[in-house]
Amino acid sequence: MNFDSIGTYTTDVDTAAVSEELHMLVRSGRMRCCWQLPPEEVFELLGVGGHLRAADWAKIGWYGPLEIWRDPEHEVSDILFNGSESDPFFVIQGGAMVNTGVVVHPLWMSWLRCQLLRRSGKLSPMLDDNPDLLMAQGVTDRLRYAVTMPPATPHGISLSVRLLPERWRSLDDLVQAGTITREAADLLLEALACGASVLVSGATGSGKTTLTAAITQAVGRSKRLVMIEDGGELPRSVNSLHVEALDGEGGFSRAVKFALRQKPHYIVVGEVRGSEAIAMLQAAATGHPGIGTIHAGATQGALRNLERMAMLGLAAESGGAGQAAAQIVRSLITSDVVSLIVVQIGQTPGGHRAVLAIEEVLRQGSQGQSGDHFPTGALFRHDPHANALLRVGNVNGAWGLGRL
Numbered sequence: 001m002n003f004d005s006i007g008t009y010t011t012d013v014d015t016a017a018v019s020e021e022l023h024m025l026v027r028s029g030r031m032r033c034c035w036q037l038p039p040e041e042v043f044e045l046l047g048v049g050g051h052l053r054a055a056d057w058a059k060i061g062w063y064g065p066l067e068i069w070r071d072p073e074h075e076v077s078d079i080l081f082n083g084s085e086s087d088p089f090f091v092i093q094g095g096a097m098v099n100t101g102v103v104v105h106p107l108w109m110s111w112l113r114c115q116l117l118r119r120s121g122k123l124s125p126m127l128d129d130n131p132d133l134l135m136a137q138g139v140t141d142r143l144r145y146a147v148t149m150p151p152a153t154p155h156g157i158s159l160s161v162r163l164l165p166e167r168w169r170s171l172d173d174l175v176q177a178g179t180i181t182r183e184a185a186d187l188l189l190e191a192l193a194c195g196a197s198v199l200v201s202g203a204t205g206s207g208k209t210t211l212t213a214a215i216t217q218a219v220g221r222s223k224r225l226v227m228i229e230d231g232g233e234l235p236r237s238v239n240s241l242h243v244e245a246l247d248g249e250g251g252f253s254r255a256v257k258f259a260l261r262q263k264p265h266y267i268v269v270g271e272v273r274g275s276e277a278i279a280m281l282q283a284a285a286t287g288h289p290g291i292g293t294i295h296a297g298a299t300q301g302a303l304r305n306l307e308r309m310a311m312l313g314l315a316a317e318s319g320g321a322g323q324a325a326a327q328i329v330r331s332l333i334t335s336d337v338v339s340l341i342v343v344q345i346g347q348t349p350g351g352h353r354a355v356l357a358i359e360e361v362l363r364q365g366s367q368g369q370s371g372d373h374f375p376t377g378a379l380f381r382h383d384p385h386a387n388a389l390l391r392v393g394n395v396n397g398a399w400g401l402g403r404l
Contacts, residue, residue: 083155117230194399196339201302229270252276334364
């Protein structure tokens with residue numbers, strides 16, 4: 001034993017060796033019959049992990065029953081648990097929802113929740129639990145998770161985990177896979193190089209983050225990115241600053257304003273979902289283009305969602321503003337200084353994940369009312385008969401007029 005910096009006893013633990021042994025036990029199948037037992041009993045039975053404290057577990061990237069599906073050969077993208085102790089785990093494997101039939105002792109879910117919170121910094125490693133964290137989300141060890149506990153979910157602890165890739169796909173990878181064409185990818189990069197902003201829109205699981213990561217990796221080879229997320233999901237580039245949006249009202253909006261002081265070429269928002277929308281539009285209007293994702297099923301839906309979020313943000317800043325706020329927001333979205341491009345990604349009729357449309361927002365100024373149709377020009381559209389993304393129009397914005 002030795003003393004740490006604050007004078008308390010610590011135990012020397014070879015956490016790397018413990019982690020490797022635990023992973024080996026799962027891979028070998030020796031833990032297959034152990035998940036119905038409490039964690040402490042399992043650790044004692046197997047002779048590993050039983051002596052570890054919360055501070056030790058915070059150093060070990062092992063997640064109990066999740067390890068069953070973490071190896072890439074399983075082709076699992078998501079792991080889901082709905083809360084009841086008699087419920088099995090579900091996984092999304094090869095794009096299909098699968099009932100695994102795996103049921104675990106409820107104490108494993110409590111242990112797993114604490115381990116995710118410890119490893120992602122949401123829970124102090126010196127504590128065993130924090131009952132105030134009824135709903136929590138974060139990213140750790142390529143796991144993007146959202147976890148709840150009663151009373152938020154009355155039937156028990158629920159869990160949703162997205163397994164992030166070891167290597168993010170590049171634009172070249174996505175071109176080869178048929179997700180986007182080379183011509184469309186080159187146009188997006190040219191748009192960003194000329195000061196346009198790109199909004200990637202789609203439903204949950206449509207591939208928004210994968211496409212955004214590919215774009216930022218390409219842009220980040222030569223430009224400085226300030227990336228704002230609530231979990232650090234997007235990959236780093238050579239000259240990128242990752243900012244964690246703080247919990248609470250306006251956390252993302254404050255982070256976007258902070259980003260303006262960091263000399264960014266581009267401000268990247270992992271998911272536009274609140275008052276940060278107006279901050280992004282204002283930043284783009286002052287020469288700091290943005291890249292972001294937004295939930296929507298179509299281009300017009302994405303723009304209406306952006307408008308609604310920006311109006312709420314502007315109203316919160318100004319204490320109201322009514323129609324004036326609507327005109328300000330609309331004039332930003334449809335202005336040459338923002339030059340907004342929406343990339344819609346989703347599933348083709350054949351079930352293949354692909355870019356379905358790329359449209360630029362046309363100049364309109366403050367004309368139009370909130371909720372009106374946004375003027376857009378289609379640049380690319382997916383043709384279901386040809387099963388291909390086809391060029392259907394030319395750029396109208398000043399950044400590419402006459403060239404693209």
